[in-house]
Amino acid sequence: MSTNKIPYLKHHDGTQIQAIGLGTYSSLGGDCERAVLHAIDVGYRHIDCAYFYGNESEVGAAVRQKIKEGVIKREDIFITSKLWNHFHEPERVEHACRKTLENFGLEYVDLYLIHWPFSYVYRGDNVMTPTDENGEVELSDVDILDTWRAMEKLVELGLTKSIGVSNFNSEQLSRLLANCTIKPVQNQIECNPAFIQTQLIELCKKNDIVVTGYCPLRRGNPATRTPNYIYDAKVEAIADKYRKSTAQVVLRYLFELGVVPLPKSSNPQRIQDNFNIFDFKLDELDHAVLQTYNTGDRLILAKQAIKSKNYPFNVIVPFC
Numbered sequence: 001m002s003t004n005k006i007p008y009l010k011h012h013d014g015t016q017i018q019a020i021g022l023g024t025y026s027s028l029g030g031d032c033e034r035a036v037l038h039a040i041d042v043g044y045r046h047i048d049c050a051y052f053y054g055n056e057s058e059v060g061a062a063v064r065q066k067i068k069e070g071v072i073k074r075e076d077i078f079i080t081s082k083l084w085n086h087f088h089e090p091e092r093v094e095h096a097c098r099k100t101l102e103n104f105g106l107e108y109v110d111l112y113l114i115h116w117p118f119s120y121v122y123r124g125d126n127v128m129t130p131t132d133e134n135g136e137v138e139l140s141d142v143d144i145l146d147t148w149r150a151m152e153k154l155v156e157l158g159l160t161k162s163i164g165v166s167n168f169n170s171e172q173l174s175r176l177l178a179n180c181t182i183k184p185v186q187n188q189i190e191c192n193p194a195f196i197q198t199q200l201i202e203l204c205k206k207n208d209i210v211v212t213g214y215c216p217l218r219r220g221n222p223a224t225r226t227p228n229y230i231y232d233a234k235v236e237a238i239a240d241k242y243r244k245s246t247a248q249v250v251l252r253y254l255f256e257l258g259v260v261p262l263p264k265s266s267n268p269q270r271i272q273d274n275f276n277i278f279d280f281k282l283d284e285l286d287h288a289v290l291q292t293y294n295t296g297d298r299l300i301l302a303k304q305a306i307k308s309k310n311y312p313f314n315v316i317v318p319f320c
C-alpha cells in the first residue's frame with residue numbers, strides 16, 4: 001500500500017507523526033518482530049513501544065531489517081518509547097533512555113514519554129514492579145517536574161527528537177505546561193468509544209498537544225466477544241454501510257475525533273485492516289450512534305498506584 005495518502009499530524013516542535021500507530025504491548029518475541037516487519041510492509045510508519053513491554057529488541061530488529069532492505073530510511077519511521085516508573089529520579093532518566101536505545105539498536109527515538117505520572121522505588125533496571133513484603137508496589141515520590149527537566153536534557157543530547165507524557169490528567173498537564181521549558185508534544189491516554197475523555201482531549205488541543213489513544217479497541221477479544229461495541233449490531237450496521245469491519249469503524253471514529261489510535265495486533269490480516277481507515281468518512285448520524293457507547297468506563301485503572309499522590313485518576317473529569 002502506498003503511504004502517500006496516509007495523514008500525518010504536526011507536533012508543535014515541527015516533527016510529524018502518522019495519524020495511526022501500531023501498538024506493541026503484549027506482542028512478544030518472534031510475534032512482535034513479525035508484526036512490526038509486516039506493519040512496515042503494509043505502510044505503518046509509527047510504532048508505539050515502551051521499556052515496560054519487554055520487546056524493544058524485537059521492534060528494533062524489525063526496524064533495522066527494513067532499513068537494511070531499503071524499504072525505509074530511519075527518518076521515515078516514528079518510534080515512540082516510554083520511561084518506566086522506576087526510572088523517574090532525574091539522575092536515572094538518561095540511563096533509562098540510553099538503555100532503550102541499546103535495546104532498539106538505534107541512535108535516537110522520535111519520542112520519549114513519561115509512561116505514568118507516578119513513580120516506583122528503584123531496585124534495579126529489570127525490577128519493573130518492586131513490591132514489599134505484603135506484595136504491595138513500592139511507590140516513590142518523585143516530582144513530575146524534576147523528571148521532566150531530565151527529559152528536556154535528552155532532547156539537548158539528541159537521544160530523542162521530542163518528549164511527551166502519558167496518563168497525565170488535566171491538573172498534572174496544566175502544572176507541567178506552566179513550569180516547563182520544552183512543552184510536551186503528546187499526551188498518550190486511554191481512548192475508545194466507551195471512554196473518550198472529551199475534556200482532556202480539548203485541553204490538549206488547546207495547548208497544541210497531540211493525543212494518542214491507547215486501547216482503541218478496548219483489548220478486543222473474539223472469544224468473549226468483548227468489547228460489546230465491536231460485536232454490536234448498531235456498529236455492524238455502520239460497518240456494512242462502508243464495507244468495513246467494526247474495528248475499522250471504531251478506529252476511524254477516533255481519528256475523526258482528532259485522536260491518533262494505536263491499535264495493537266500481531267495478526268497479519270488485522271494489522272493490515274486496522275491501517276485501512278483513510279478511504280471512508282463517517283457521517284453525523286454514525287457519530288451520534290458511536291457516542292452512545294461513551295459511558296465513561298475506564299479500562300486501565302492502574303490500581304497498584306492508587307496510594308500515590310501522583311495517581312492520575314482521582315480527578316473526576318466528566319467524560320462527555
Ligand SMILES: NC(=O)C1=CN([C@@H]2O[C@H](COP(=O)(O)OP(=O)(O)OC[C@H]3O[C@@H](n4cnc5c(N)ncnc54)[C@H](OP(=O)(O)O)[C@@H]3O)[C@@H](O)[C@H]2O)C=CC1
Nearest residue numbers: 023024025048214215216217218219220247263264265266
Ligand atoms: N501509555 C499507556 O499506559 C498504555 C499504552 N498502550 C499502548 O496502546 C496500544 C494499544 O492498546 P492495547 O492495550 O494493546 O489494546 P487494543 O485496544 O489495541 O486491543 C488489542 C487487542 O485487540 C485485538 N485486535 C486487534 N485488531 C483487531 C481487529 N481488527 N478486530 C478484532 N480484534 C482486534 C488484538 O488481537 P490480535 O493481536 O490477535 O489481533 C488484541 O487482543 C498498546 O499495544 C500500547 O502500545 C496500551 C495501554 C496503556
Ligand SMILES: O=C1CO[C@H](CO)[C@@H](O)[C@@H]1O
Nearest residue numbers: 025050052115116300302
Ligand atoms: O502501557 C501499558 C500497557 O498496559 C498496562 C496495563 O495492562 C499498563 O499498565 C501500561 O501502562
